[in-house]
Amino acid sequence: MIDLTGKVFIVTGGNSGIGLGMAEGIVMAGGSVVVWGRREEKNAEAVAQLKSLGGQATGHACDVSSEEQVIAAMQASVEDFGRLDGLFANAGRAGFGTKFIDTPLDEWRAVMAVNLDGVFLTLREAAKVMVEQGEGGSLVAVSSTSAVHGAANNEAYGTAKTAVNGLVRALAVALARHKIRVNSLLPGWTITDLATNAYESDVFREVTTKRTPARRWADPAEFREVGAFLADPSQTFHTGQEVCVDGGYTIF
Numbered sequence: 042m043i044d045l046t047g048k049v050f051i052v053t054g055g056n057s058g059i060g061l062g063m064a065e066g067i068v069m070a071g072g073s074v075v076v077w078g079r080r081e082e083k084n085a086e087a088v089a090q091l092k093s094l095g096g097q098a099t100g101h102a103c104d105v106s107s108e109e110q111v112i113a114a115m116q117a118s119v120e121d122f123g124r125l126d127g128l129f130a131n132a133g134r135a136g137f138g139t140k141f142i143d144t145p146l147d148e149w150r151a152v153m154a155v156n157l158d159g160v161f162l163t164l165r166e167a168a169k170v171m172v173e174q175g176e177g178g179s180l181v182a183v184s185s186t187s188a189v190h191g192a193a194n195n196e197a198y199g200t201a202k203t204a205v206n207g208l209v210r211a212l213a214v215a216l217a218r219h220k221i222r223v224n225s226l227l228p229g230w231t232i233t234d235l236a237t238n239a240y241e242s243d244v245f246r247e248v249t250t251k252r253t254p255a256r257r258w259a260d261p262a263e264f265r266e267v268g269a270f271l272a273d274p275s276q277t278f279h280t281g282q283e284v285c286v287d288g289g290y291t292i293f
């Protein structure tokens with residue numbers, strides 16, 4: 042049903058996990074994807090995977106916390122396909138797990154640099170291109186159920202994800218006149234590299250599995266369809282929303 046033929050989307054952190062799942066969904070719907078991540082070899086693997094699904098894909102090494110790198114990667118990405126129809130600000134890092142009263146400022150800033158500054162920088166640069174292009178499009182920021190539920194020893198992560206939701210609401214208003222939709226995605230517990238430590242802790246995995254009505258963690262491939270949905274230009278009235286894909290975690 043969703044046809045993304047001729048449309049081009051950047052997925053930051055698209056070389057792994059949830060980002061790769063959404064990138065797969067975009068190419069399976071006919072779109073093209075530019076993958077951003079710091080590790081060139083992981084980017085190349087993801088590009089090969091996306092091409093094996095019949096899509097067009099390229100990759101660029103970029104640390105989203107660096108303004109200089111984001112600006113350079115945006116220019117290179119637009120040159121790849123000659124247009125931009127959206128960006129998924131998905132790149133993120135885990136927190137340090139430090140008790141709040143022991144949290145040093147540099148740990149706080151390291152989480153904010155990727156999970157908040159990185160989202161700001163990538164959405165800003167994408168919006169510049171899309172406003173100039175004048176054809177609208179879709180911006181998506183990957184938040185978390187951590188923006189809804191409090192979690193001890195994870196304050197910086199939860200704060201960044203909550204701020205991302207605020208940024209998305211503000212941008213949905215600011216960019217509506219340009220026909221650019223802006224939504225956030227709140228994944229629940231998903232088996233990815235970022236969450237490996239949590240998943241491998243028997244106690245934590247059992248508690249979070251019981252706490253999730255679906256009684257399991259998600260597989261990244263389960264984000265294919267929502268990736269294509271959020272990219273879909275025919276969703277012309279869907280903006281400013283938090284889309285939860287969490288097995289029912291936040292309503293239980």
Ligand SMILES: NC(=O)c1ccc[n+]([C@@H]2O[C@H](COP(=O)([O-])OP(=O)(O)OC[C@H]3O[C@@H](n4cnc5c(N)ncnc54)[C@H](OP(=O)(O)O)[C@@H]3O)[C@@H](O)[C@H]2O)c1
Pocket residue numbers: 053054055056057058059060077078079080081083103104105106131132133134155159183184185186227228229230231232233234235236
């Ligand atoms: N897994 C979960 O349970 C869960 C739940 C809620 C929300 N999320 C969110 O989902 C998003 C994707 O995470 P994931 O779980 O799929 O983890 P993942 O498989 O570890 O993927 C993280 C991605 O982000 C990239 N990345 C990390 N730091 C970066 C930086 N500074 N600049 C550019 N790219 C960077 C990584 O690539 P490089 O290392 O090559 O840079 C990788 O592609 C994150 O925003 C995360 O907070 C995850």
